Amino acid sequence: MNKRLFRASGVAAVAALVWTASASAQLPPDEIGTVTLDEPGPHRAYIIDTQFDNATTGKVVVVDPEEKKMLGMIPTGYLAPSVLSHDDTRLYSADTFWSRGVRGVRTDVLTAWDTQTLEPSWEVEIPTKRANILMERNMLTMSNDDRFVYIYNFTPATSVTVVDTEAQDVASEIDIAGCSLNYPIGDRAFASICGDGSFQQVKIDDDGQEVSRTRTKFFDPNETPMNERAVRDGDMYYFTTLDGDIQPIDVSGEAPKVGERWSLFTDAQREEGWGVGGWQLMAISPALNQMYVLVHPEHADRNWEDPSNTIWAFDLDTHEKVGELKTENYVWSLNATHDDEPLLLGVNIDGGLDVFDLTKMEYMHTVDGISAIPALVLSSH
Template structure:
């Protein structure tokens, strides 16, 4: 009886397997394709995730902040800075890879990603020296006409690699000894902030080669600590000092013009301990002509990069504080969109994206768990 039962069970199992196999054989073959997103609008967010727990492969998370929807991801290299083209068609990343994952032959490339398919369109090898540091906004930039990409190098000697995005080749390397980063100026120039307190502008020809450079006295480094993570509004760059003063510089002329410095805080606010904090701690909404700054009430020498749940808004003409925005989360990088109904996008230390409606200065939503360790948020 026992043998009969086992045989029956075996026959039943075999029959079921045969039926299942027949059913599987009738399924259509899987196909590999590409999902094409709608053309990007001004509110689409691109979060640069440093992936510290697996830093050899970073990513850019693409998000629809209003619908709290992740649209896709772009895989990048080690601590890869990214920048969006002005025509909204391309995201560039400066990637570093090693042939054995964490060792072996190093390869650096500039990759051009399609913002609708999120697939690479092309890449070009660049010198093996681009800065492998915590990602800042002006490590990788593009000229105003999208013709050239500027890659910041640090070995620790500093230089800028110029890539022609039309011909898709490296034009050359420009030495910026003693200076850091690359702030684009118009179609054929970029600037760097220098350790001696000057603002150096390098002018290029139509082939991307240097034709001239100037240095403008910007601040006194022995008296003032300047934060290099500026924000741009047209031909104006706005820097902030560690003690909470805004230093503008106008790059519309042949040489930069330093504007008058103004304070974010009154004497009474300073006495209460208010100061600036965060990583990319400022943003500008150009259509509102407003500057947004992360602030905290316990400012000190050691916490000027700490995140905050408080953001103050300033009118760029009057320099007056005009609004205060708050969230339950601690934000450390900001980006304001450039349209007529702008959003303020803030990435928080828990990997979420905080969204504010700047037409009424309200916190509208938080997209939780969208990244691991975000550094910057970009928008078109």
């Protein structure tokens, strides 16, 4: 290269570097902060993602289902169940961590997340007993007044850890030997479903201590295979058998009262092979007084957890089928919003969120690829 040309090129390169450095120096520094979301509306969805391909760290994906938009993400621990407070200001997760990622010292905490900043507001260490199983809705629940959180433990001995959200501390651990899960009742009680077919109610005081317990005969486990994943409507819980019979139980009184069992299917539909399936397979819209159930044809004893692309709607008073919803995707878990213009939200096996307009009884759209392996979807109470 000509020496004069080389010197000219060198000067140009130095000038460019000086200009670049000068321009970079004028750029504003990056700032790390928190984006505050609007107050949660009745249609905001919280998808609990199991993260099976990386199960030591789960997550909750926050979604606007109408705008098909992800609003944010909450990082949780291993297979962490979550629950929303009734005032929508907090999402609680029961998290498990190990000091070496997949081994070492185990630590369990209940974390309270702010639903606008999606940042932790506080946490409390809890006994290292909480059930490390695929998340169910009644593994982590709240009292009606948001004072107490109930955490299901399985070691395999079963118990419930009661956390006081005002004191931000563990109030008690209540033994529920032979029983499972926690179905909240009012402000100061919860129930569990027991292996002998009974429904056990435990009442607590304002300090979170047990004051009494009763058992109500619920079903015969030797004759009726009951699905424990009930759906709640106020003071009424609705369970389903694996064959599609609905078993209501009223918890408004001093002791639970078992209601009359009714079937989702006619004899003709059963002969055609219709049955129920899915994980959280039922949802209720209080405004429309309707129940929504995942159903499928060719029902057999071993496919009662299979996902489906078909949802039937039932009137809770007449028990009659009043509508049907279809999607191209196979949905595993359902939840209905509780407002006067309700949506039905269904997480599908491909990680999407299927959205239905229940007022019009029609499919709206699918938010594709919003999660990895979703187990449950939550929305405002």
